[in-house]
Amino acid sequence: MIRLDSVSKTFNRAGQAQVAALADVSLTVERGEIFGVIGPSGAGKSTLIRLVNLLERPTAGTVTVDGTELTALPESALRAERRKIGMIFQHFALLSSRTVFGNVALPLELAGLDRRTIAARVDRLLELVGLTDKRDRYPAELSGGQKQRVGIARALANEPNVLLCDEATSALDPETTASILQLLAKINRELGLTIVLITHEMAVIKAICHRVAVLEHGRVIEQARVFDLFTRPQTATSRAFVASVTGAELPGDLAAKLSEAPLAGGETVLRLVFAGSQAGTTAIGQLARRLGVDAALLHGRVDSVQGAPFGTLIVSIPGGPETARPAIDFLTSLKLSIEVLGHVPATLRAVG
Numbered sequence: 001m002i003r004l005d006s007v008s009k010t011f012n013r014a015g016q017a018q019v020a021a022l023a024d025v026s027l028t029v030e031r032g033e034i035f036g037v038i039g040p041s042g043a044g045k046s047t048l049i050r051l052v053n054l055l056e057r058p059t060a061g062t063v064t065v066d067g068t069e070l071t072a073l074p075e076s077a078l079r080a081e082r083r084k085i086g087m088i089f090q091h092f093a094l095l096s097s098r099t100v101f102g103n104v105a106l107p108l109e110l111a112g113l114d115r116r117t118i119a120a121r122v123d124r125l126l127e128l129v130g131l132t133d134k135r136d137r138y139p140a141e142l143s144g145g146q147k148q149r150v151g152i153a154r155a156l157a158n159e160p161n162v163l164l165c166d167e168a169t170s171a172l173d174p175e176t177t178a179s180i181l182q183l184l185a186k187i188n189r190e191l192g193l194t195i196v197l198i199t200h201e202m203a204v205i206k207a208i209c210h211r212v213a214v215l216e217h218g219r220v221i222e223q224a225r226v227f228d229l230f231t232r233p234q235t236a237t238s239r240a241f242v243a244s245v246t247g248a249e250l251p252g253d254l255a256a257k258l259s260e261a262p263l264a265g266g267e268t269v270l271r272l273v274f275a276g277s278q279a280g281t282t283a284i285g286q287l288a289r290r291l292g293v294d295a296a297l298l299h300g301r302v303d304s305v306q307g308a309p310f311g312t313l314i315v316s317i318p319g320g321p322e323t324a325r326p327a328i329d330f331l332t333s334l335k336l337s338i339e340v341l342g343h344v345p346a347t348l349r350a351v352g
């Protein structure tokens with residue numbers, strides 16, 4: 001549905017060095033999926049999403065949406081293609097002088113539709129986003145979540161195939177964020193709309209995305225099904241994003257005593273992430289039976305991504321690096337994702 005092929009974007013700034021916002025990015029988004037792009041600040045997320053509808057032109061590479069290579073089109077043809085791509089923004093971008101109805105009607109007026117068609121379609125959209133009773137209100141009279149619902153209705157007005165969401169929930173509180181994400185999931189389900197969203201919050205990816213790309217320094221460093229990213233993250237950046245929502249952090253007192261260097265006779269603290277709800281504790285049992293290694297459990301949690309369970313355990317392995325190495329090899333052979341968080345002196349075991 002959407003294909004970015006070897007896309008790069010370099011910004012030239014007067015009198016300053018060039019900025020390579022994106023370097024050789026290739027991505028494919030399938031029809032009907034919710035695709036998330038996550039990355040730290042400055043990674044290039046906004047630049048990437050603005051490339052999909054060519055609000056930003058790539059310096060190199062091609063952008064293809066629904067079989068049409070947008071980068072090959074003249075401006076007039078591009079305008080027509082852009083109508084098939086809706087977009088919503090972090091700060092909503094509503095016109096304060098127009099009512100809710102007027103904001104949603106605007107793209108239809110620009111497209112030259114007659115008043116009756118516009119009224120019918122706007123009313124249908126307001127019902128879809130749950131704002132029928134706010135039809136004649138002005139943006140200043142609405143909450144943030146209601147404003148974003150107007151933004152969504154407006155983005156859907158021209159019946160697009162694709163919806164781009166540029167940090168659409170970043171200005172909202174957690175409860176409102178959840179309701180907007182549920183609305184996006186409903187639109188995806190009921191209208192079959194392909195959704196691309198960018199975010200710096202892993203909770204957003206976890207809530208509704210099917211697949212995800214992790215962006216860092218303008219490059220895609222990982223691309224996976226969301227469940228796979230949670231259970232088998234391949235990079236330190238992805239592991240940190242996953243840990244940010246699984247809450248699988250060390251108790252504060254233990255974290256403060258963690259050292260990077262192995263300690264002779266000390267304990268090695270590991271984070272294990274695994275698919276299903278049982279694999280982790282089963283593995284710890286096997287570790288004791290097969291290798292005689294008695295791992296201490298410091299933290300355990302089972303979570304789910306779109307109904308599929310996965311677990312996180314934080315354990316400490318006694319006996320210094322000589323015991324930890326074969327234990328890690330054994331756990332790795334059981335297909336658990338393992339991260340060494342650090343090392344603590346043996347005397348701290350009681351703390352956990």
Ligand SMILES: Nc1ncnc2c1ncn2[C@@H]1O[C@H](COP(=O)(O)OP(=O)(O)OP(=O)(O)O)[C@@H](O)[C@H]1O
Nearest residue numbers: 011013019021040041042043044045046047048200
């Ligand atoms: N118009 C521009 N002119 C010059 N540099 C730019 C421009 N837009 C973006 N950049 C630079 O490109 C890089 C990527 O920016 P971008 O806004 O895409 O990142 P981001 O991941 O969306 O960041 P954030 O989460 O902070 O919004 C940054 O170094 C930024 O300073």
